[in-house]
Amino acid sequence: MKILLSWSTGKDSAWTLHVLRAQYPGAVGGLLTSINTSADRVSMHGVRMGVLHAQAAAAGLPLRTIPLPFPCTNEDYEQRLARAVQTARNDGFTHVAFGDLFLEDVRRYREERLYGTGLTPIFPLWGLPTDTLAREMVDAGVQAILTCVDTEALSREFAGRDFASALATLPPSVDPCGERGEFHTCVTAGPMFSSPLSVATGEIVQRDRFVFCDLVLAEGR
Numbered sequence: 001m002k003i004l005l006s007w008s009t010g011k012d013s014a015w016t017l018h019v020l021r022a023q024y025p026g027a028v029g030g031l032l033t034s035i036n037t038s039a040d041r042v043s044m045h046g047v048r049m050g051v052l053h054a055q056a057a058a059a060g061l062p063l064r065t066i067p068l069p070f071p072c073t074n075e076d077y078e079q080r081l082a083r084a085v086q087t088a089r090n091d092g093f094t095h096v097a098f099g100d101l102f103l104e105d106v107r108r109y110r111e112e113r114l115y116g117t118g119l120t121p122i123f124p125l126w127g128l129p130t131d132t133l134a135r136e137m138v139d140a141g142v143q144a145i146l147t148c149v150d151t152e153a154l155s156r157e158f159a160g161r162d163f164a165s166a167l168a169t170l171p172p173s174v175d176p177c178g179e180r181g182e183f184h185t186c187v188t189a190g191p192m193f194s195s196p197l198s199v200a201t202g203e204i205v206q207r208d209r210f211v212f213c214d215l216v217l218a219e220g221r
Contacts, residue, residue, distance in 0.1 A: 001024060001025060001027045001094055001095060001097070002029045002065050002092050002093045002094050002095070003020060003024065003027045003028045003029060003093070003094070003095045003097050003122070003166065004029065004030050004031075004032050004064070004088050004093045004095070004096050004097070004119070004131075005020065005028055005030070005031050005032065005061075005096075005097045006032050006033075006096060006097065006098045006099070006191060007031035007032060007033045007055075007056075007063075008033070008042065008044070008045055008099070008184070009033070009042050009047045009051070009052055009055060009063055009147075009175070009185075009186045009187065010045060010099075010144065010184055010185040010186060010187060011137055011142055011144045011163060011185045011187050012099035012101065012125065012177060012179075013098075013099040014055075014142065014144075014190055014193075015099065015125065015133075015137050015142065015190075015192070015194050015217070016065055016097055016098070016099040016124050016125055017059060017061075017192045018077040018140070018190065018191050018192040018213055018221060019124045019125065020097055020124055021192070023124065024035055027095075028061065028097070029052070029061070029062075029092075029093060030061055030062045030063070030064055030088075031056055031059065031061050031062070031063050031064065031148070032064045032065075032066065032084065032088070032096070033052060033063065033064070033065050033066070034065070034066045034068055035065045035066065035067050036068055036070050037067045037068060037069055037070070038069065038070040039070065043068060044148065044184060045147050045148055045184045045185075045186060046147055046148055046184075046212040046214070047147055047186045047215060047217060048214070048216070048217065050217045051118070051186065051197065051199060051215050051217050054197050054217055055187065055193070055197065058194050058195055058196075058197060059193060059194075060194060060195035064084065064087075064088070066080050066081060066084045067080070068080060069131065078097065078113065080111070081113060082113075082117075083198045085117050085119055086117070088119060089118045089119055090119060093119060094118075094119065094120065095119060095120045095121070095122050096110075096114060096119050096120070096121050096122070097121075097122045097123070098123055099123075099124075099125055100123050100125070100126060100179075101125055101126065101130055101133070102126070102127065102130070103129065103178055103179060103180070103181060107123060107126070128135075130175050130176045130177040130179060131176045132175060133176075134163075134176040134177050135167075135176075135205055137163075137190070138164045138167065139190065140190065140191055141190055141191055142163070142187060142189070142190035142191075143162065143163070143164070143187065143188050143189040143190065143196065144162070144163040144183070144185035144186060144187045144188065145155075145160065145162060145163065145185060145186050145188065145199070145201065146158050146160065146161050146162075146163060146166055146183050146185055146213065146214060147159070147160075147184055147185060147186045147212060147213050147214075147215060148183060148184040148210055148211070148212050148213075149182075149183045149192075149210065149211045150181055150182050150183065150209060150210055151172055151206070151209050151210070151211055152209050153171075153173070153180075153181075153182035153183075154170075154171070154174060154182055154183060156206065156211040158183060158210040159204050159212065159213040160201045160213035161203055163185055170185060186199075186215055197217065198217070198218035199215045199216060199217055200215070200216050200218065201213055201214070201215060201216075202214035202215065202216045210218075
């Protein structure tokens, strides 16, 4: 069993790594991340490449990326994903793990894309109560910063906040893990890392309905 983990830089994928290492010691062989090549940042989360690479180093795993243009059509995305999947299969990977929690359409899409490729999708966190899961992450030492906020769900003031403190003041309408896209995070510390990342919050900008908080990696990290 050789697992490739879909890695967004956020808490759910990081916690998935923690869970997988407990369930299948030594089986996780790499991280896979989609990159917006126009911005040179992680897709959706808006995290700088330097921070992403620091996470991979702290996790002790090689990083694979899927370069995506912006804008990117669904057809183009699927073609690039298919190439990444084939390369992974050729390199001996047998499974792809995702940190999805309860969105049936998202899971179904992933299963359909991987059907017949030789890679089996697995969802270690699927169906777990998100309020309990969020608290478990925090209690275990996961530290994360909200890097992207959907202003149709949350106030822009949540951008740049620490996940643990934000969790205590989320509106009842917002999922504690942000599973419906209400917010995205970047993990800076936790049991899946050998050491914490040293980052500082930078500029906060709004693009359409989304507010992004830039994270700057401290020199030497």
